[in-house]
Amino acid sequence: MPNLNKLIVVCGAGGFIGGHLIAELRRQGAKHLRAVDIKPLDEWYQSYPDVDNLVLDLQELPACRKALEGANQVYNLAADMGGMGFIELNKGLCMLTVLINTHLLIAAREQKVERFLYSSSACVYAADKQVDQNVSGLKESDAYPAMPEDGYGWEKLFSERMCRHFREDFGVETRVVRYHNVYGPLGTYDGGREKAPSAICRKVIQAKLSGNHEIEIWGNGQQTRSFMYIDDCLHGTNMLMDSNFVDPINIGSAQKVSINQLVDIAEDIAGVKLKRRYKLDAPKGVNGRNSDNTLIKKVFNWEPSIRLEDGLAKTYAWIYDQMTKKAS
Numbered sequence: 001m002p003n004l005n006k007l008i009v010v011c012g013a014g015g016f017i018g019g020h021l022i023a024e025l026r027r028q029g030a031k032h033l034r035a036v037d038i039k040p041l042d043e044w045y046q047s048y049p050d051v052d053n054l055v056l057d058l059q060e061l062p063a064c065r066k067a068l069e070g071a072n073q074v075y076n077l078a079a080d081m082g083g084m085g086f087i088e089l090n091k092g093l094c095m096l097t098v099l100i101n102t103h104l105l106i107a108a109r110e111q112k113v114e115r116f117l118y119s120s121s122a123c124v125y126a127a128d129k130q131v132d133q134n135v136s137g138l139k140e141s142d143a144y145p146a147m148p149e150d151g152y153g154w155e156k157l158f159s160e161r162m163c164r165h166f167r168e169d170f171g172v173e174t175r176v177v178r179y180h181n182v183y184g185p186l187g188t189y190d191g192g193r194e195k196a197p198s199a200i201c202r203k204v205i206q207a208k209l210s211g212n213h214e215i216e217i218w219g220n221g222q223q224t225r226s227f228m229y230i231d232d233c234l235h236g237t238n239m240l241m242d243s244n245f246v247d248p249i250n251i252g253s254a255q256k257v258s259i260n261q262l263v264d265i266a267e268d269i270a271g272v273k274l275k276r277r278y279k280l281d282a283p284k285g286v287n288g289r290n291s292d293n294t295l296i297k298k299v300f301n302w303e304p305s306i307r308l309e310d311g312l313a314k315t316y317a318w319i320y321d322q323m324t325k326k327a328s
């Protein structure tokens with residue numbers, strides 16, 4: 001557990017993971033919390049009046065200095081990102097996120113923060129390790145020789161190394177997590193930045209509510225992934241933040257499913273069966289990706305374990321609520 005009596009700063013707190021992290025730190029009793037995001041406060045997924053909420057563009061160094069003033073622990077979850085539909089079409093924007101982590105690290109060094117966590121991604125893994133749908137899990141060493149996802153993945157890999165060198169050269173205690181697809185309520189489910197689990201929930205709900213029992217699936221539906229529920233993500237993140245483990249580490253579910261199986265689960269939750277149309281020219285990412293959890297089990301004797309069926313039911317319920325509220 002981080003030191004709850006000192007200032008903890010969550011960057012990207014208006015987003016999905018950052019919002020849940022602030023909520024979790026409040027639950028744990030953190031006394032001094034600062035939440036920072038570029039979005040106007042009324043667009044944050046979660047915000048709390050007892051938290052020091054700052055709206056700042058963290059691509060700017062002065063903003064990073066302001067954000068980290070007096071900080072003891074920093075979580076960097078800020079990124080200009082989204083699902084495959086966003087990152088395949090916005091490589092320049094994804095690369096510019098490098099400014100956020102770079103400037104935050106400079107500010108963290110100046111402020112002598114005790115811990116700095118950087119949120120990397122499974123998109124750092126080399127493309128040639130992910131050509132087969134029957135991929136075995138990706139282990140941490142599979143990031144090299146480097147050939148990550150263009151744009152977004154290169155930025156993540158570069159920023160990971162920047163964390164390492166700030167730790168080695170300047171003594172900033174960095175921790176680096178490689179998240180594999182995280183999902184849950186209170187995140188993006190429409191507008192173009194959403195990821196597969198929430199996009200599939202939304203499409204199934206739309207089909208159910210409209211009575212048009214069809215669904216469009218990006219790719220042939222056979223691409224495989226794993227999806228981690230937000231509660232596991234938070235647990236793993238805090239465990240890492242609290243530890244002396246300094247190398248990049250996977251935090252992801254090892255429950256591999258195809259996109260077709262993901263749709264099966266969402267259909268079961270909704271109680272519908274839909275006709276599937278496959279959009280083969282849509283952005284679909286690599287053919288197969290899963291998390292190898294050998295390292296995290298060895299280091300923490302733990303791995304994410306919330307079943308997709310259970311986490312998706314909660315996510316579906318939240319999205320259903322949002323969509324029916326909007327419609328009424």
Ligand code: NAD
Binds near residue numbers: 011059121
């Ligand atoms: P998100 O998009 O919901 O949250 C990111 C937040 O960063 C947004 O609220 C956005 O407004 C903010 N942001 C963007 N540019 C900013 C800027 N210049 N200054 C301040 N804030 C800025 O994303 P998320 O799902 O919560 O992801 C959090 C982190 O975890 C990101 O670094 C992401 O790359 C990483 N990650 C997420 C997943 C996932 O499946 N959700 C998987 C792998 C890695």
